[in-house]
Amino acid sequence: MAENIIKYANTKSIYLINNKRFIWGNVKPDCAPKYKFKKHYFNESINMIIEKIIHLSSLSLEEIYYDMTIGKFSEELGVICHFLCDFFCAxxxxxxxxxxxxxxxxxxxxxxxxxxxxxxxxxxxxxxxHVDSSNIEEFIMQLQKQYDGTINYYNDLTFSYYVCDSVLNMILNNVFINENKVIKVI
Structure with a gap:
């Protein structure tokens, strides 16, 4: 799914993502002990994912390039997408x-x-x-309520792509907004 999330992403800023590291980030929660032993269920993981989303959307381009690296940023986006997809999977x-x-x-x-x-x-x-870091938790909670858990692959994929694309778009847009704020201060 990671390849398709990138392929179909509705953002002009997709070049900020290293595809290989994003794909690894999508696999990492099933392999790395840090995530492997954490339950991949909504109630147990939602707070961690919200924190990651808010953190990434608070960064500027400069912070991504020089403090975090594009690779680590991409990997973290992948981890977020992995858990979001799990939240919308029967x-x-x-x-x-x-x-x-x-x-x-x-x-x-x-x-x-x-x-x-x-x-x-x-x-x-x-x-x-209309998603931003101030309402991201509400957005995901509302979407989880709409998702009825119908055991249907198309239902799972529709919700998963929608939430991932919306969150990716919001994070990448915020990175550029944050960069513009930094430039204005300078």
């Missing part, structure tokens, strides 16, 4: 935990099939341009 919504072999198999098969459908899925390209 196995995570219904908490299909890995407590038995059959539960693991069921969860993994759903996500494997979801990945297959994602390859040919064409996102609508709709983003919410």
């Amino acid at each position: 196995p995570h919504y219904y908490r299909w935990e890995f407590k038995s072999t059959s539960a693991v198999k069921h969860h993994m098969m759903y996500e494997k099939n979801l990945a297959k459908v994602a390859k040919s899925f064409d996102p609508t390209g709709i983003i919410n341009t």
Whole structure:
């Protein structure tokens, strides 16, 4: 999905993202101990993701280039997208935990099939341009209420692309707004 998120992103600032590091960031939560042992469910992870979104959207171009690096910035965007996608994925919504072999198999098969459908899925390209760091939590909470957890790949993909694209667009737009504020001060 990471490749498609980049491919279909509705932002002119997409060049700020290193594709390889963004893709790694999308995989990292399933591999790195820092995230692997944290539950990928909404209630357990939403605060961490909101904090990451607010932090990245507070940065300027200069801070990304010289303090954080484009690679680390891209990776963090990927981590955010991984968790956002999990929040709008039936196995995570219904908490299909890995407590038995059959539960693991069921969860993994759903996500494997979801990945297959994602390859040919064409996102609508709709983003919410009224999202900013002051209302990002409300935006995600409202979207989570709208998501009904229907066990349907297209439902999961529609919500996942919408939330990721809206959040990516908001973060990248804020980076440029923050840069303009820095320039005006100078």
